[in-house]
Amino acid sequence: MSKAVLLLAHGTPDVLGEMAEYLGKVTGGRTLPDAVVEELKHRYAQIGLGETPGTEPPPLTKWTIKQGQLLEQALSGTPVYVAMRNWHPYIADVVAKMRADGVTHIRAICLAPQNSRTSVGLYRRALMTAASEIAVEFISGWADHPLLAQAFAEKLWPVWAEACAQAGYRVPVLFTAHSVPCRTIMTGEASIAGARPGTSVQNTPDPYPVEAKRTAAMVAERLAVVGFKEKNWYFAFQSQGVSGGPWIGPTVEETLKSLKDEGHRGVVMQPVGFLCDHVEILYDIDIAFREIADEIGLKLWRAESLNDSPLLTRALADLASNTDAISLDDSAVMRIA
Incomplete structure (x- = not known):
């Protein structure tokens, strides 16, 4: 074996008792107040995490492993490994296994398609630190991959059609991505976070919000064939941190209220910054945002997550194989039209 693909994801605790340690990994060792730890334990408990391991891994772990398995099947011979930045299996441990397996070349794909130097950049730093003597190709962002947009559009179309039929008009769609602290998209700190240790980089704004x-926008373009127009969609950043400090917006909460004030009776949400179910979807959207929508008299629908989407697998396979041409077959278009 010489070449292999490595999928990188955020990671999530397996049981509630690991929450404080897990959050310490997320914050780089900064201790969070007990109230914050307890609030996050509450949220994870609401989506099924318990005090003892369940019959299957938490959703993020489960779906990331499944995505790796599907990708390996699609690549027909190229091994695919999965590693997490903030929990087991850690990047360093997986890279050590890859080295023991004889891997000499890694093509790494971060399962956060929009590039942020303080999130994706931290994946890169952890990988580069661990992968001494192994050649690494790191894909830092693939926000504009056409198969990614098509995969999201395929999930959005049926729920939007149902919502419009139930409401009797074109219900707006609210696309979301995870918010980040304001400081991380500014010059300086954000630029340095993704660099190799000891490497100086140009201070430029982080590309994350634009990506x-x-x-x-690319998802919306793919639904134009069924009458979806630019005026039918909005964008907000979700899941701002609970530990204080300014985070980028607009927030979902204020956007939902604005939509209600504009006279809308419903909204379809689709998070385009996440590739599978996890707490930011199963709790933040399905529980917290739905409660807010109910309180203000707004019906909320959500498009299914990509999870084991065949189109997502095709997008990952294209990134893994580094092909130049990307095509959408007629069947992919017809599933939406």
Whole structure:
């Protein structure tokens, strides 16, 4: 074996008792107040995490492993490994296994398609630190991949059609991506976070907000064939941190209220910054945002997550194989039209 693909994801605790340790990984060792830890334990408990391991891994772990398995099947011979930045299986441990397996060349794909130097950049730093003597190709962003947009559009179309039929008019769609602290998209700190240790980089604004909205725009473009127009969609950043400090917006909460004030009776949400179910979808959208929508008299629908989407697998296979041409077959278009 010489070449292999490595999928990188955020990671999530397996049981509630690991929450404080897990959050310490997320914050780089900064201790969070007990109230914050307890609030996050509550949220994870609401989506099924318990005090003892369940019969299957948490959703993020489960779906990321499944995505790796599907990609390996699609690549027919190229091994695919999965590693997490903030929990087991850690990047360093997986890279050590890859080295023991004889891997000499890694093509790494971060399962956060929109590039942020303080999130995706941290994946790169962890991988580069661990992968000494292994050649690494790191894909830092693929927000505008046409198959990614098509995969999201395929999930959005049926729920939007149902919502419009139930409401009797064209219900707006609210695309979302995870918010980040304001400081991380500014010059300086954001630019340095994604660099190799000891490497100086140019201080330029982080591309994340622009890339997140570009993905949303590409999804909307693919539904133009069924009458979806630019005026039918909005964008917000979700899941701002609970530990304080300014985070980028607009927030979902204020956007839902604005939609209600404009006279809308419903909204379809589709998070385009996430590739599978996890707490930011199963709790933040399905529980917290739905409660807010109910309180203000707004019906909320959500498009299914990509999870094991065949189109997502095709997008990942294209990234893994580094092909130049990307095509959408007629069947992919017809599933939407």
